[in-house]
Amino acid sequence: MKNNIQLEEAQSLLLNRIIPVGKCLVSLLESSGRVLSQDIKASTNIPPFSKSALDGYALIASDTRQADSSAPVQLRVIEETRAGFIAQEKVVSGTTIKVMTGSPIPNGANTLIKHEEVVRNGDYVSIFRTIKAQDNVIKAGEDIEQGKVVAQKGSLITPPLVALLAGLGISQVPVYAKAKIAFMSTGDELLDPSETLQPGKIYNSSLYGLMARCCEMGGHPLDLGIVPDEIAATTARISRGLEEADIVVSTGGVSVGDYDVMKDAMVGAGAEIIFWKVAMKPGSPIIAAVKDKKLIIGLSGNPAAAMVTFDMILTPLIKRLMGKNNPLPDKIQGVFADNFLKASPQRRFLRAKLERKDGVDCLKLTGAQASGILMSMIGCNVLVDIPAGSGPVIFGQRVSGHIVGNISDGYHQEPVEVYEEEPKREELSFS
Amino acid sequence: MKNNIQLEEAQSLLLNRIIPVGKCLVSLLESSGRVLSQDIKASTNIPPFSKSALDGYALIASDTRQADSSAPVQLRVIEETRAGFIAQEKVVSGTTIKVMTGSPIPNGANTLIKHEEVVRNGDYVSIFRTIKAQDNVIKAGEDIEQGKVVAQKGSLITPPLVALLAGLGISQVPVYAKAKIAFMSTGDELLDPSETLQPGKIYNSSLYGLMARCCEMGGHPLDLGIVPDEIAATTARISRGLEEADIVVSTGGVSVGDYDVMKDAMVGAGAEIIFWKVAMKPGSPIIAAVKDKKLIIGLSGNPAAAMVTFDMILTPLIKRLMGKNNPLPDKIQGVFADNFLKASPQRRFLRAKLERKDGVDCLKLTGAQASGILMSMIGCNVLVDIPAGSGPVIFGQRVSGHIVGNISDGYHQEPVEVYEEEPKREELSFS
Known part of the structure; x- marks a missing residue:
């Protein structure tokens, strides 16, 4: 057992013992905020075909070589398509096909002109200027080329990445499973916030704050509640946590004192102590142990100290459990x-x-x-x-x-309030 | 109907029409990430009583006036208490009560000495220095004084605030309800990512990206799926969205073009158009309408344009719906x-x-x-x-x-990788 070590050594000792949890497939919407468990390679181009950027006419650029405002070129409209439908005809010299934004470029055509720029007369359109090849054509793969790695294993799935995965036709996303973290607090003085306050007692604030942090990073907290300051009870609760969770976190019972039971309870549960105390304030009294490759971390009973050590030590462990590449705070x-x-x-x-x-x-x-x-x-x-x-x-x-x-x-560099007044009370009727 | 307005005018026109959704009570853990629907005033001091910061002895400071290393003062230990239990006896001159970290200060005592600093001999302790009054005493209300507003209506509930609420004995938290936002995409070219790609079609990426953004800020998305480019179908889908949600968001069908149906569909659903087009790129084609005080917002069919306008216009609306004070992007x-x-x-x-x-x-x-x-x-x-x-x-x-x-x-100013090597594959057996 090491004693009073540096924070970085503590982080390193514990991170080195973390083995990411299993992987699973989740739906696109559930994947947001989770961590990719494998690289995502584009299986198709995005867009999958060259398409029109606007509503207009697909044609052959060289047909407009002679066009100008006084001598328009006339092209015959042989078909009208719309987005999602493919032109049946082929554009040959002297002809054009009407297309909508997003329509695939018809065979034979190599450029596009906006529909506001032409004059339509029955089956003919007049074009008053020379058009370059590839004008207003969105090329296949312009956004993403087939084969490109669009996101790497270990990266956080953000909403734009969800959109990109959808665009690739991925409806089930490979992610790391949620880490299960068991939380308990030791202390005869503690009450759950749902209980009535009694003389000499205080409400247990740490447990809920830490569980909320765990949820915030996508972890799954298990509430093991308050344990009396007593070795056998604490040992039993730790053992239950080890059965159900990937990490067991407790608060209290870690400083020097007659009723400080955490170390004995950890040993009682069959765990090996890794270190006790980290050279930092607040949060110095922290104890870390391991059993069957699962970590048990006892934090200070002081709420702020517990939260500071959670942020500096536990958060990286939980992020790493869930596959995050760079788990330490920026x-x-x-x-x-x-x-x-x-x-x-x-x-x-x-x-x-x-x-x-x-x-x-x-x-x-x-x-x-x-x-x-x-x-x-x-x-x-x-x-x-x-x-x-x-x-x-x-x-x-x-x-x-x-x-x-x-x-x-x-x-914020200035107030951003934009409304002139609060909505009136009588407007509340509809909700 | 206004046309091609400035972004700030669009934000203001829409934010002014938002009336926050209803309020509800949720459990502490569910409250994290949501917005407070009323001010929270401390109903008790935190801590609720003056308590010991350490394991030691409670005594009367003036008893130690003569103490020094060569002439210790002796005090008789009349009781031993621990955290969560109140001393039954009263400290009088010449006596002391042993206390634990977090124990209420016994009656009569006005200071504390660490247990490592004294020499205990049977029922007596020797004290080798003068102790000031209030040493190591954590005063009632030191963290939060009774009556203080600890968090204001409209503020985001973070994990530390969850801890604070728990400490005040609040187990049910008043928050704004989740805003329900209905999402639909128009476009005959669109396929759901779960479908097989067909010629001329593309996967609908916007819908999932925007729904993920909605979830990220705590909203509740309703998936109305893909609607054909056709007025009656679009009208019906908008009407369904209006019945079920607080805001209806669509993508596509908003630019000039033969198959652009959104404006007609909105009017068909009985809505009044507020504006069409915002002077910005990407995302200029955006249409906003209102029916029975509910907003319907049509965004561009281009995925990036839809996301940019969502972030600049929809996100503030959804945050405001859920009671957030400053909903605009920082x-x-x-x-x-x-x-x-x-x-x-x-x-x-x-x-x-x-x-x-x-x-x-x-x-x-x-x-x-x-x-x-x-x-x-x-x-x-x-x-x-x-x-x-x-x-x-x-x-x-x-x-x-x-x-x-x-x-x-x-x-990040430097790489933060701290592990020497990846965990070995054979270590994976336990999970």
Whole structure:
């Protein structure tokens, strides 16, 4: 068992033990937000055939060589097709076929003219200018060429990729299965939020916050609830988690103390301890163990500490379980737009929010930073990474951080409210 | 009916007609990612009582006034409590109560000392230094004071907010209902991706891409499928959408052309046309109508154009339907890191990706920009906004844009791969 290791070593020790979960096929709509379990190669061109970019006439460019505004060329309309239907006739010199946007280019034709540009008279159209070959032709494979790898194994499936897969005729998408993560909290002081508050007790906030994070990244949380501070009960709950889930996560019972039972319970469940404590604040008391290649991770009972370590350690593990190529939080550098006057003998993660000012990434604290303070996790999208041995961090200092939430709203540079007034109450009747 | 209006006017005309959908209560875990339908006020302090930050001894600070390393003060341990249980005794001068992390501070005590700092001998502990009042005491309300508004109506519920709500004992969360959005595509050339490709036909990509976007923002898509290019069928499908959904979205049938039926079908369904065409490229052919206060929006049949207008116009409407305060895409300014040599007589949106280089927001094109090209929507997280009447846009030019995807990965400044090798195949046996 290692003790008080660096965060990066902890991440590496655990990520190296992760074997992605199984693969499955899901429908197109279900695939959005999941991770591709194999490369997707285009089996056809997109578009599959050369087609018209507009409503107009397909013709042979050389027929219009002599055309000008005073001496139009006349072509005979031999057929009218529309999108989805193929012309039966072949365009030969002196003839044209009317086509719609998206119609395949008729045989023999090599260019197109917009219907607003011609004058139609019975079966004839007059053309008043020279047309180049391939004008307004969307070539087969212009969007995607057959054989091209359009998306790689391990990439996140976004809505545009869903559209692209649909365009390739893929209706069942190969993805990694959802990772099942079991969650439990130890602590005699904890109540479920659905219970009535009692003296000396507090509501268990961590469990729901962490399960929501798990859902957010597409994982499947299993709620094992609250366990009393007692070794046998905790051991039994861990064993149940190991049976049902890919990773077992607990909160509480990991610091030094008479009732801290997690380590003994893990060993009792037959697991081998990998490390205890990571050199970071908040979240230092974290314990990691493994049984039958499944990880059991015990996080701090302090809600903010649990969430910070979840974001820095568990999130990458869960993403990796589900096949994600780059599971670690993205990094950011910026200017500290606050004053944090405590020294940091230990490496410290400060909860902050990115705000863009004049093109500069400013990182501003979201509130008080004690391990128990959850309020400052609200709105936090960056964890500023203060190295061990640092003094106070002051306004204007360059800092690094890890992105743990949506940073887009830091980019607001002006209010975007566009409505003049709220809809009236009497308008609510229809809903 | 207005014609060829500015994007901002289109957004405003439509947003002003949106009346948020109804409200409902959902469980904590289901609330993540949804929008609060009322302010949340803390009904209790968090923590609800002053408690110990550590495992140690609760005492009266003034009892330690004379203590030093050579002359320790001795206190009698009158009780041992643990987290979740309240001390029965009262600390009086000369006594102490043992407490655990999270234990309520016993009556009479006003400070705490860590258990590692004392020497215990039977019923007595020796203390070797003076302790200040309130040391290691987490005060009631330190995280959240009773009565404080912790989250406002209209804000997105993130996992940390889920944790906070749990901590307040809220197990049912007031949110806006899911908006129901009906989707249909018109076009005789379209096939569902589950069908076999036929000559002259293409797979319908837009429908699935747009439905996935709808899911991504928490909406509920209704799939009305593909409709033939024919007024009566389209009218009937629109009417069905209006019965079942809050907004009806279609693709195709909106440009000038013999088989373009959307406008007639909307009127046939009893709707009033609000506008036709928005001055933007791609996506100019868009038609908006209203019936019984429900919107019907027809988008371009070109997949990329449909997605761009969906992101700029439909996404804000759907977010607003579900109560979101600031539904428009966030804005960004940056340096164009590409060359786009065409002039832009019309306002143009270029598909780009944010990449951070030396602290500068660089916006790089994601590929070819024609209306039919879907490939360049993959990886696009910013739509660069080129004003009407612009010439070529060149490398290094300042540009503005709208954020339409996750911009975090533009912040990668180094590879983050941490594993030395892939897990071995023989390790896969357990899963």
